[in-house]
Amino acid sequence: MRATLSVILLVLAALTTRVAGLHFYLEGSDRKCFLEELPQDTLVVGYYNAEEFVPETSTYVQPQTLGVHITVEEIFDNNHRVVSQRGSANGKFTFTAADSGEHRICFQTSVGGAGWFSRQTVRVHLDIAIGEVNMLTKDHRKTEKFTTLVEKAQELHHRLADIKREQVFQREREAEFRDASEQTNARVVRWSIIQLLVIGGTCAWQLSHLRSFFVKQKLV
Numbered sequence: 001m002r003a004t005l006s007v008i009l010l011v012l013a014a015l016t017t018r019v020a021g022l023h024f025y026l027e028g029s030d031r032k033c034f035l036e037e038l039p040q041d042t043l044v045v046g047y048y049n050a051e052e053f054v055p056e057t058s059t060y061v062q063p064q065t066l067g068v069h070i071t072v073e074e075i076f077d078n079n080h081r082v083v084s085q086r087g088s089a090n091g092k093f094t095f096t097a098a099d100s101g102e103h104r105i106c107f108q109t110s111v112g113g114a115g116w117f118s119r120q121t122v123r124v125h126l127d128i129a130i131g132e133v134n135m136l137t138k139d140h141r142k143t144e145k146f147t148t149l150v151e152k153a154q155e156l157h158h159r160l161a162d163i164k165r166e167q168v169f170q171r172e173r174e175a176e177f178r179d180a181s182e183q184t185n186a187r188v189v190r191w192s193i194i195q196l197l198v199i200g201g202t203c204a205w206q207l208s209h210l211r212s213f214f215v216k217q218k219l220v
Contacts (some may be wrong), residue, residue, distance in 0.1 A: 021128075025124070026107065027122075035102055037102045038101070040165065041097065043094070043096050044094065044095055044128065046094075047091040049125040050066055050068050057191075062090070068108070069109070069110070072093075074101060076099075077099070078189070082103075
């Protein structure tokens with residue numbers, strides 16, 4: 001029974017927690033941003049590891065002077081900044097979405113003693129876990145083992161809460177798109193009716209004018 005429950009919990013964890021891994025390159029003080037649309041109360045944990053390119057050896061190393069600046073902004077709220085973190089070449093950042101909407105996650109590096117104006121190339125490895133992430137290990141790739149049945153039940157409750165928030169968020173977006181579609185259709189119908197009335201009025205006026213012309217010419 002306990003083994004079956006553990007399997008169910010792990011499956012639900014895989015479904016509700018999204019972990020995105022990627023790497024990208026920055027040159028000097030360049031700023032790289034990613035957009036992520038998040039439901040309200042969604043927990044986001046990011047792990048990064050930056051390395052400087054050494055042309056002489058064509059390798060990437062991690063000097064102690066390499067720094068990373070991370071910012072998170074709420075695009076839907078006039079780019080309100082919720083995270084501004086300066087740290088070393090590797091570490092993590094965490095935030096919870098206060099409201100549903102699109103968030104901008106940006107990275108900028110400072111290399112060596114040149115500060116933020118260096119043109120050296122830096123490679124950044126990034127893993128972002130979106131959702132309930134209490135099961136992630138320190139290396140953010142494996143799941144932790146629960147020690148008691150109570151902890152497992154609590155974790156399942158968190159997973160179900162994440163699913164419910166995601167469903168509510170999707171229903172809200174669907175309602176917004178449906179309302180916009182209905183408004184557009186209503187405007188199209190009104191415009192079509194106006195066009196028909198104008199065309200009908202124009203035809204009636206032309207027929208009346210032609211009838212008067214034929215009467216004056218004694219053609220009818």
